[in-house]
Amino acid sequence: MSLALIGVTGILALLFILFFLGMPVGFSMAIVGFAGFCHVISIQAGMNMAGSVFWDVCSKYGLTVIPLFVFMGQIAFYSGVNERLYKSAHTWVGHIRGGLAMATVMACSAFAAICGSNTATAATMSTVALPEMKKYGYAPGLSTGAIACGSTLGVVIPPSVVLIIIGLATEQSIARLFYGGIGAGVLLTLLLTLSISVICRMRPEWGPVVAKRSLKDRINSLSGGAEMLILFLLIMAGLYSGFFTPAEAGAAGSFFALVISLVRRTLSLENFIKAVKDTLRISCMVIMLVAGAMIFGRFLAITRIPFDLADIVAGLHLPDWGIMLIISLIYIAGGAIMDALALLLITIPIFFPLAVQMGYDPVWFAVTITVITTLGAVTPPVGATTFVVAGVASDVPMTEVFKGVTLFLPAYLVTIALLILFPGIVTWLPGLLQ
């Protein structure tokens, strides 16, 4: 059996285990990678490889960034930052037609600047924003769709766990990826907001106006989440200037988030313990995925599948945009059936070398595929954030939530098209990095 055939068999075995045995993605990748490595080289070599990869991943200084940033997000989450951010955005744009839905997207975007989890954002924004939009007679589809789609900004706007993992898996600078994510995140936020404006122009009854608030109220509302946004700016500035390593930025961010929450008295001991528990649970899940992906990646590397694939694609003589279109379609389809992080970790060892060989900017490629996979977080059948929103909005049928999400799909597609046509949206800021 040739190495390439063994590699293909390994990929098929992985898919079989994932889909038919219901095994966790991280475990599946580790087991298939380990078995494949043992088959190609030897059992002892496979055991040595698995042991050393597992130790390297768990003890790598660079990977300590995961629990630290997750903890910062959890502290912000449990201290009710998103509620304050929403109230602030509500006060500023509530009087515009569809303004409450716009405020939701903006609050999601601002919260994403602290928290890298889209499901956490979806859960809390649903609790905070849905009753308000219901009170003012917003169409359920529009309100739930805005929350589900706004929540996906969590993985695009830094600090994003997904971008951290891509950075570690592809040995790229996490700071550069974070800066690349800003352009894409702002663009997506603007287009989601623009979608609400267009929808409410066509269907004014879907997003009624709310009374305009005084300037004093507006300025007062800024204190609600301003300190967390200052925290975000401090982290980004620290990374920009090289003052912090990403892990230090995570630790300092956690420390200041904790101090802010204690000073404002918004974090109880019970919620602090919950934040610690959630951080450990999520970090452990992520590290298992990374370890599994590394083991699987080692197996793929010895089968030379990524390099063979790159040669095949190069032999097709397709234009660059054509190849990117194919890759995008694969990610859109994959994102619809699999979690974004898992999909990225499985496919990066295959597509990343190809993208680099094709001459794509690595930061641009990583950010673009992250945006593409976020689409999967709102589309059926997986659509994790949509399910979270539908779970909270118990009086809104699931089909209505998915219909609401459909209203925002053009915004995603335009964002992806713009990122492909104008890579500078992503690469400009990282290019300024020292």
Next chain:
Amino acid sequence: MTDLFKKFTRIQLAMAGCALIMMICLTCANILLRQFGMPVRGTFEVMGFMGALIFALSFGYSHEKKEHIYVSILFDRFPPKVQRAARRINSLLTIVFFALLSFQLVKNALNLKAVEEVSETLRIAYYPVILVLAFGAAYLVLLIILELFKPSGDPS
């Protein structure tokens, strides 16, 4: 028996939580003292070791909470009997892998102990951290075995 393991998992979780807070404090102290030309020596090294401890001590809790990412699109459509059979196969594969991994980690740790390997900066023996990681993997195996012997035999 299960309650005992739950308590044990909580103890590990508390230790991991303390390590997380210590990591934050250590890094912040290093950032601060660095400004005065007195960085905390070996911070990066200790952070790596603490990271390993955090992950090793959280395996049990993460497994208990079923935090891991699954692809359930097809699996959920299978009849319960098929799901149960698939879960058993999957548990057996996981047990074999993590048992081998744990064994290998113990072997690696003992090798490092034998050659008196120490860390680069602080010059401390770090094989105990590898042993904790091996323990984490072994504990995961133990939890999965316990699930297999539950009356329902259903680890979901």
